[in-house]
Structures are given as C-alpha cells and as structure tokens.
Amino acid sequence: MTARTEKAEYLASYAAQLPVLHPAGQRRLRCAHVHVSGTGRIGGSVALAMAASGIGHVSANDPQDMEAENLGAFALARRDDLGKPKVDVLSRLLSGRPHFEFVPLVLPAESAASEECLGKSDLILSCANTLEARLAAERIAVLCRKPILQVAAFDGRSRLGGLITVRLPQNGWTACFGCLANKSVIERGEGLLSTVTWSLAGIASTMAVQILTGQHSSFIRKHNLFFIDLETYGIEALALQRRSDCTVCGAARRGRRKGGQ
Numbered sequence: 196m197t198a199r200t201e202k203a204e205y206l207a208s209y210a211a212q213l214p215v216l217h218p219a220g221q222r223r224l225r226c227a228h229v230h231v232s233g234t235g236r237i238g239g240s241v242a243l244a245m246a247a248s249g250i251g252h253v254s255a256n257d258p259q260d261m262e263a264e265n266l267g268a269f270a271l272a273r274r275d276d277l278g279k280p281k282v283d284v285l286s287r288l289l290s291g292r293p294h295f296e297f298v299p300l301v302l303p304a305e306s307a308a309s310e311e312c313l314g315k316s317d318l319i320l321s322c323a324n325t326l327e328a329r330l331a332a333e334r335i336a337v338l339c340r341k342p343i344l345q346v347a348a349f350d351g352r353s354r355l356g357g358l359i360t361v362r363l364p365q366n367g368w369t370a371c372f373g374c375l376a377n378k379s380v381i382e383r384g385e386g387l388l389s390t391v392t393w394s395l396a397g398i399a400s401t402m403a404v405q406i407l408t409g410q411h412s413s414f415i416r417k418h419n420l421f422f423i424d425l426e427t428y429g430i431e432a433l434a435l436q437r438r439s440d441c442t443v444c445g446a447a448r449r450g451r452r453k454g455g456q
C-alpha cells in the first residue's frame with residue numbers, strides 16, 4: 196500500500212467525523228499521542244474511545260491484573276483474560292487495528308517509564324484509582340506543559356455521575372487537580388454502574404478530541420472543573436483559579452524556574 200493510499204484509507208475510516216473535524220483535524224488526531232493513566236473501568240473505556248476517534252498512538256499504564264469483578268465492566272474481555280495485566284488485555288483487544296499503535300505499560304504512574312511516556316504525550320487522561328497516581332500524572336503534566344484531564348466517578352450509592360478536571364498548559368491561572376483534590380474526591384466507591392463509567396469516559400474522550408483538534412473547543416478552554424450529574428442530566432462547568440500554596444502546580448512551576456526554563 197502506498198503512503199497516499201494508506202492516508203486515503205485512514206480518512207475513509209473516519210468519514211463520518213470529517214464534516215465536524217475536517218481532514219486537518221482528523222489528521223491531527225492521527226498524529227497525536229494520548230496517554231491513559233489507569234485502565235480500570237473509566238480508563239479502559241477511554242483507551243477504546245481514543246482508538247475509535249482515530250488517535251494514532253495511545254499508551255497506557257496500569258500495574259493491576261484483570262480480576263473477576265472487572266469482567267463485567269470490560270465488555271470485550273474473556274474468561275481467560277483473568278489474571279492478565281489489564282493493559283495487556285487492552286493490547287489484545289486493539290491488536291491488528293490499522294493506523295493505530297498501542298503501548299501497554301504494566302506499571303504505576305509513579306514509575307520512570309510511565310513518567311517518560313506521560314512527558315512525551317500530547318494529552319494525558321488520568322483515570323487511576325489512587326490519589327497518589329493522579330497527583331503524579333498531574334505533576335508531570337504541569338512540568339512538561341501537557342493538557343491533562345482527570346476523570347473520576349462518584350460513589351453511586353450517593354449520586355450517579357462524576358467529575359472531570361481539565362488543565363491546559365496555556366491556562367496557567369487555572370486550578371490543577373492538586374489544587375482541588377482531597378481524598379474523598381476519588382475514594383473508591385462501593386457502588387459503580389458500568390453505564391455511568393462508560394458515560395464519563397465518553398464525555399472525557401469527546402473533550403480530548405475537542406482539545407486536540409481545536410474544533411468546538413472554545414467553551415472547554417474557559418473552564419476547568421465539570422460536574423456531571425447523571426440523575427438530573429446536567430453538567431455544571433466551573434472556572435476555578437489555582438491555589439498559590441498548591442504542592443503540585445506550585446512546586447512544578449518553581450522547579451521549572453530553578454531549571455532556567
């Protein structure tokens with residue numbers, strides 16, 4: 196297949212998106228590298244949605260193996276995937292997909308290889324189930340000036356929905372996840388509906404496409420905290436300023452200055 200035929204085949208695969216994103220926007224997705232930190236219920240769905248949008252290069256890190264409780268949410272997983280790393284299961288699901296490369300890392304976000312991958316990406320989607328992993332991803336994003344989205348579900352026993360934070364490097368005034376985070380925000384809920392986590396993954400993935408292509412992105416660029424209520428079906432968007440004493444964006448910014456950048 197010649198390079199020209201191969202490019203035409205790629206665009207044909209995403210024909211339905213072209214009236215919205217235009218060929219230039221779709222090509223931006225193909226050239227983009229997105230990193231997904233944590234591939235549980237939300238992150239696993241995000242990785243699949245990124246592939247479906249036409250992103251050319253997705254990397255993902257998660258140190259955990261597929262357990263019985265994950266089989267329900269991973270709709271395409273099989274019984275013999277039990278005990279295998281979640282990122283390797285994703286790798287199998289996505290293998291052979293044309294115009295697409297997936298790099299699995301069986302590692303936490305707080306590891307040198309993950310941090311290198313995070314730093315090289317064009318956009319980070321953080322969906323980890325520990326506060327430490329989320330803060331590690333946010334620190335790298337601030338330091339390396341990468342857009343980052345943190346996606347978290349509420350405990351479904353209290354309410355259905357979740358929140359998404361967005362930090363864009365050009366919006367230095369906005370609160371990072373570290374400015375906003377407290378343990379209760381991402382504490383593992385006992386009640387999680389798979390349809391809710393799929394919905395949150397879908398909304399965050401749409402935001403990622405908007406940011407990467409610049410299409411329909413003016414609203415999202417002015418806000419950094421989104422509450423998604425899946426009982427009243429509303430999204431509340433806020434624009435919150437950063438905390439001057441934040442140990443994540445404050446320390447990273449000070450580090451950059453010390454490094455002479």
Ligand SMILES: [Zn+2]
Binds near residue numbers: 373437438443
């Ligand atoms: Zn901060």
